[in-house]
Amino acid sequence: MNKSKITVIGSLNIDMVTETPYMPNQGETIIGTAFSSFTGGKGANQAVACARLGAEVTMVGCVGQDSMADQLITALGKEGIVTDYVKPVPHQATGIAAITVCDKDNRIIVIPGANHCLEPEDVTALEHVIAASDMVLIQQEIPFRTVEAAIRLAKSLNVRVILNPAPAVKLSAELLEMVDVITPNESELAIVLGLDGDGERSPEEIIGLYPHQIVMTHGKDGAFYKPADGEISHEPGREVEVVDTTGAGDTFNGALAVMLSEGKTLEEAVRFAVGASALSVTKLGATSGMPLRNEVEKYLAAGSV
Ligand code: RIB
Numbered sequence: 001m002n003k004s005k006i007t008v009i010g011s012l013n014i015d016m017v018t019e020t021p022y023m024p025n026q027g028e029t030i031i032g033t034a035f036s037s038f039t040g041g042k043g044a045n046q047a048v049a050c051a052r053l054g055a056e057v058t059m060v061g062c063v064g065q066d067s068m069a070d071q072l073i074t075a076l077g078k079e080g081i082v083t084d085y086v087k088p089v090p091h092q093a094t095g096i097a098a099i100t101v102c103d104k105d106n107r108i109i110v111i112p113g114a115n116h117c118l119e120p121e122d123v124t125a126l127e128h129v130i131a132a133s134d135m136v137l138i139q140q141e142i143p144f145r146t147v148e149a150a151i152r153l154a155k156s157l158n159v160r161v162i163l164n165p166a167p168a169v170k171l172s173a174e175l176l177e178m179v180d181v182i183t184p185n186e187s188e189l190a191i192v193l194g195l196d197g198d199g200e201r202s203p204e205e206i207i208g209l210y211p212h213q214i215v216m217t218h219g220k221d222g223a224f225y226k227p228a229d230g231e232i233s234h235e236p237g238r239e240v241e242v243v244d245t246t247g248a249g250d251t252f253n254g255a256l257a258v259m260l261s262e263g264k265t266l267e268e269a270v271r272f273a274v275g276a277s278a279l280s281v282t283k284l285g286a287t288s289g290m291p292l293r294n295e296v297e298k299y300l301a302a303g304s305v
Contacts, residue, residue: 008138017285043059045251096111214226256269276296
């Protein structure tokens with residue numbers, strides 16, 4: 001089978017990961033247990049996930065002119081990802097994410113650096129790349145004007161778009177109409193829709209408010225999904241030994257993009273994405289646990305729940 005072509009437009013970061021037995025209180029200093037650094041950024045992570053799961057991937061983004069940029073380009077290259085359109089920009093450091101992993105969960109602060117230099121013109125200049133893609137996958141760690149330009153361009157070229165609205169902002173009805181699938185988690189969806197944060201709505205209630213096709217991730221509970229005019233369905237999460245959930249959402253998005261770009265149904269794509277993201281949390285670091293396609297297929301065939 002020919003590989004599907006996916007263009008990922010987004011961020012590239014170096015993740016500085018600190019492990020700690022508990023979160024410090026405000027003003028408190030504590031001794032952590034370990035420090036490691038990994039390649040990361042939602043864009044680069046999703047590109048890696050797509051490549052490992054069987055797509056031909058092109059990454060579009062910006063890095064600085066520093067050793068962290070070299071590290072990222074080398075890592076993506078090893079995954080077979082085309083990095084010709086990852087632009088090195090002067091006077092800006094490559095993006096950084098300060099990540100604290102504690103009790104199998106994480107807190108992340110991103111300093112975008114060069115990621116914020118990806119302008120709409122950088123994307124519109126790549127019309128030939130987008131036009132040759134089966135799917136465009138975008139997140140929101142790059143300037144919002146660039147996200148909008150990329151969605152408009154893909155739409156005008158009839159290329160399908162998955163938008164992972166993270167970090168979330170309220171999105172206009174006009175923009176949402178141009179997106180084929182959005183993939184927020186529950187709190188991101190509330191922000192996208194401009195709802196107040198009363199936290200009282202059930203997953204079904206909140207996803208029911210969205211008028212188009214959507215897949216809403218729900219942590220260890222898997223994902224809820226709904227075609228534009230269809231029923232809400234739930235794909236339950238899988239039981240796994242969790243080490244680090246960083247990058248689970250990115251694995252999910254990559255897997256979803258690969259499956260949908262190959263013509264799988266929404267149901268098949270979500271089931272595969274839940275399986276892939278379950279496997280991804282068993283190692284420390286966003287991409288360390290990202291599975292290969294045959295690993296996901298084997299895992300799902302074994303009927304793991
Ligand atoms: O989704 C996880 C990613 O978010 C990390 O790799 C970090 O770089 C931030 O972008």
